[in-house]
Amino acid sequence: MGVFRIEEADRPHLLRLLIIWVVLSIVGILAALQIHYPPYDQSVQGQDQSRTLALLTILALPVFIGVVIMVLYSAIYFRRTTTELIDGPPMLGNTPVQIAWIAISAALVLFLAVVGIVTLASSNVAQAVNAPGRAIGQSGGQTGSGTAGGAGPELQVQVVAQQWYFTYRYADYGGVETTHLYLPVDRPVELHVTSLDIIHSFWAYQLGVKADANPGVDNIFHVTPQKTGSFQVRCAELCGLWHGHMADSEGQVVSQSEFDTWIAQQQKDYEVISKAVPSYAPFYFPEPLLKAG
Numbered sequence: 001m002g003v004f005r006i007e008e009a010d011r012p013h014l015l016r017l018l019i020i021w022v023v024l025s026i027v028g029i030l031a032a033l034q035i036h037y038p039p040y041d042q043s044v045q046g047q048d049q050s051r052t053l054a055l056l057t058i059l060a061l062p063v064f065i066g067v068v069i070m071v072l073y074s075a076i077y078f079r080r081t082t083t084e085l086i087d088g089p090p091m092l093g094n095t096p097v098q099i100a101w102i103a104i105s106a107a108l109v110l111f112l113a114v115v116g117i118v119t120l121a122s123s124n125v126a127q128a129v130n131a132p133g134r135a136i137g138q139s140g141g142q143t144g145s146g147t148a149g150g151a152g153p154e155l156q157v158q159v160v161a162q163q164w165y166f167t168y169r170y171a172d173y174g175g176v177e178t179t180h181l182y183l184p185v186d187r188p189v190e191l192h193v194t195s196l197d198i199i200h201s202f203w204a205y206q207l208g209v210k211a212d213a214n215p216g217v218d219n220i221f222h223v224t225p226q227k228t229g230s231f232q233v234r235c236a237e238l239c240g241l242w243h244g245h246m247a248d249s250e251g252q253v254v255s256q257s258e259f260d261t262w263i264a265q266q267q268k269d270y271e272v273i274s275k276a277v278p279s280y281a282p283f284y285f286p287e288p289l290l291k292a293g
């Protein structure tokens with residue numbers, strides 16, 4: 001039963017490889033646990049993404065280390081010693097090794113599939129809506145009733161991309177449109193990402209949100225900021241000459257009371273402009289499309 005038996009001469013090699021693999025894997029995993037994975041923890045969703053990256057890194061490390069030490073070990077200990085070119089002993093497969101690699105790969109892949117399915121089944125899944133006539137949110141609507149203060153239902157924030165900046169409309173506050181993105185901490189937010197002209201991409205890096213902004217589409221993302229402070233906002237889709245200009249804006253996560261003060265100020269500041277901008281809608285169409293009906 002040659003195939004099932006490990007040759008006597010191979011045992012020291014196998015033992016040595018095993019020890020090196022276990023030690024390096026433990027060191028690698030301990031090092032990987034020290035890393036702070038982007039997009040960090042400013043939002044619940046961002047923290048989930050960081051955890052997923054950590055999990056994938058920890059699972060992949062022993063596999064990666066196993067392959068690398070096998071290659072290096074073979075290059076050192078099983079290299080050709082003579083200048084003469086001769087074939088090595090024929091190998092006709094190794095059943096235990098084959099069973100092990102298929103079982104381990106299958107276990108890893110199936111485990112990650114379960115993790116993925118559970119994540120997808122959670123409530124944080126994004127959706128895109130472009131059915132005409134859909135009212136936005138439950139509490140919002142075209143004019144909004146203004147549920148100021150308190151951690152109520154999801155705060156509706158519309159992200160409007162256009163060449164070459166983002167503006168934000170707060171459905172719950174009369175659809176007021178501002179040039180800054182403020183979000184209250186610890187309150188679930190429903191982001192409605194859309195565009196006025198061409199395709200952009202709204203990327204709030206530290207919040208873990210990257211959403212396509214398409215004209216005529218209401219792209220919905222859920223995010224719950226959990227730490228106050230600023231976050232970067234940039235466009236992640238090449239959108240014309242001044243695309244780079246869409247990289248230097250910042251959003252703020254603030255306390256609910258600061259948010260209330262800020263939004264009241266915005267409603268005051270933009271009162272006149274609010275009358276001039278189109279009324280709040282789930283999405284908008286660029287001029288040529290409007291003309292084409």
Ligand SMILES: [Cu+2]
Binds near residue numbers: 161162
């Ligand atoms: Cu853009």
